[in-house]
Amino acid sequence: MSKYLLDKFLFTVDRDPELTERYREDPAGTVTWWEQEMANTMLNCIPAEKTTWLAFTDDERRALAEHDHVALFQMGAHPFLTLTLFIAMFERDHGPMEYQRAYGRAMEHISMPYPDIAT
Amino acid sequence: MAELAAVIASTHHPFYYRASTATGADRPPFADEWVAKIEAFRETLTRAEPDVLVMVGSDHFHQLWLDNMPQFLVGKAPFFDANFHNEEREFGLPKMTLRGEEDLAAHLLRDGLDRDFDLAFSNELRIDHSITCPIITLRPQADLPIVPVYTNIFAPPLPQPKRFVALGRAIREMVESWESDKRVAVIGTGHLSLELGGPRQFGEHGPDPEFDRKAVEWIASGDIEGCLAEVSLESLHHPGNATHGFMDFMLMMGVAGEGAKADHVDTLDLFHTMEAYFTWYPNGVPSGSGVSA
Numbered sequence: 001m002s003k004y005l006l007d008k009f010l011f012t013v014d015r016d017p018e019l020t021e022r023y024r025e026d027p028a029g030t031v032t033w034w035e036q037e038m039a040n041t042m043l044n045c046i047p048a049e050k051t052t053w054l055a056f057t058d059d060e061r062r063a064l065a066e067h068d069h070v071a072l073f074q075m076g077a078h079p080f081l082t083l084t085l086f087i088a089m090f091e092r093d094h095g096p097m098e099y100q101r102a103y104g105r106a107m108e109h110i111s112m113p114y115p116d117i118a119t
Numbered sequence: 120m121a122e123l124a125a126v127i128a129s130t131h132h133p134f135y136y137r138a139s140t141a142t143g144a145d146r147p148p149f150a151d152e153w154v155a156k157i158e159a160f161r162e163t164l165t166r167a168e169p170d171v172l173v174m175v176g177s178d179h180f181h182q183l184w185l186d187n188m189p190q191f192l193v194g195k196a197p198f199f200d201a202n203f204h205n206e207e208r209e210f211g212l213p214k215m216t217l218r219g220e221e222d223l224a225a226h227l228l229r230d231g232l233d234r235d236f237d238l239a240f241s242n243e244l245r246i247d248h249s250i251t252c253p254i255i256t257l258r259p260q261a262d263l264p265i266v267p268v269y270t271n272i273f274a275p276p277l278p279q280p281k282r283f284v285a286l287g288r289a290i291r292e293m294v295e296s297w298e299s300d301k302r303v304a305v306i307g308t309g310h311l312s313l314e315l316g317g318p319r320q321f322g323e324h325g326p327d328p329e330f331d332r333k334a335v336e337w338i339a340s341g342d343i344e345g346c347l348a349e350v351s352l353e354s355l356h357h358p359g360n361a362t363h364g365f366m367d368f369m370l371m372m373g374v375a376g377e378g379a380k381a382d383h384v385d386t387l388d389l390f391h392t393m394e395a396y397f398t399w400y401p402n403g404v405p406s407g408s409g410v411s412a
Contacts, residue, residue, distance in 0.1 A: 004185055011180055014205055043186060069316075079316025079360060080273070081180060088208060100321045107318035114317060114360055118275035119185055 003076045004119040005054050009034060009064060010072075010081035012043075014088065024089040028065040035061070070106050076115040121223075123294050124302040125167035126399040128338065128371035129160070131176065131252035131308035132392065133210040149389065156385050156396065157256045163383045163398035164257045166405040167304055171220045172258070172265045173227075173294060175307030175370055176249030177272045181206075189239035190278050191286060193231070194246070194267035195224035201246045201254075215251055220264035223297055227266060230293045236286055244269075253306050270370065272309070272363045280350050283366040284343055287373020291401075305374050309367030311335070311393045312358035319359060321391040327358035331393040334365060335386060338397055341379035343372050368395075375399040 063071035312327035
């Protein structure tokens with residue numbers, strides 16, 4: 001599990017309007033590009049100071065590429081990050097609160113305790 | 120020495136700005152009641168005539184990140200820019216700039232470290248809606264200098280609830296020992312029961328009305344010991360996965376003091392959370408105040 005990297009993806013895509021649109025339109029391509037170019041970028045450092053070891057598992061890569069917010073929740077991705085990014089991408093396609101409620105209903109089968117979000 | 124003019128605790132619902140400014144068909148049915156409650160709440164700060172605001176909140180993965188996450192952080196800068204792109208996007212929050220009070224920030228950092236709180240500091244902090252929402256509700260003219268105090272209620276591992284109470288007690292002592300003739304209000308925002316990104320989100324009420332009822336009673340009566348006896352990092356998962364923000368209310372109970380009955384208590388049951396508003400006057404209710412518990 002690389003919960004930190006899942007969160008890093010969600011964090012960096014949510015805060016950048018261009019990346020948010022890119023992930024909405026081309027999820028698989030954005031995940032592939034991001035893992036190659038961004039995953040090992042230290043956010044406060046110049047590119048030469050990249051780290052070397054961060055990578056998604058196959059399941060994590062698939063969940064991100066398929067916009068599968070339920071799987072991301074079950075993997076322990078931080079739910080605030082997933083929610084805000086997915087609202088940014090998909091609320092526009094629905095009526096008021098419709099997307100947010102459907103988002104919750106898709107997780108009705110999940111009971112307490114929820115997956116651990118500690119990284 | 121500085122005077123603690125008011126202690127104020129509230130929720131920080133980011134939709135208030137949009138709801139209160141909406142007109143016509145866009146204005147939600149609960150907006151007028153919400154605005155009326157906020158205006159009464161605002162008056163409790165206005166009557167305290169503060170010069171400086173210490174503002175307790177929590178960054179929501181806007182500037183602070185998991186590569187270097189502080190547990191408690193004091194902002195020490197001459198100015199603070201405020202609100203981020205994704206808050207403007209989701210909530211329509213305006214960009215803001217607030218003045219800082221560096222002398223009080225330096226005092227909190229020095230004295231806090233000497234009281235064994237390992238406080239982080241930031242000389243370039245962009246603050247988010249946990250602090251701008253109470254500016255919008257309580258001081259919309261945004262004319263007072265602030266000292267932001269950020270807590271980690273968001274990225275486990277979190278400090279224990281008792282640590283939040285202890286920091287609140289220390290903040291009160293430190294404000295009252297600040298060598299200044301200023302009147303200081305301490306304002307903090309948190310959550311009652313709240314679920315975000317989980318199956319119980321955005322229901323008809325908050326996810327756990329029973330927790331909300333108990334929480335409001337703990338805060339309104341200053342029942343710190345009763346609250347600490349029932350609340351733990353583990354138990355706070357049950358009322359909703361974002362309920363750890365309640366620990367910022369516990370911090371504010373620490374500022375107000377054990378057994379301190381709030382001078383103003385109000386709530387509003389919104390569609391997915393209960394809003395709650397509390398004000399204490401440590402040196403007595405200002406004359407002419409219409410506040411009531």
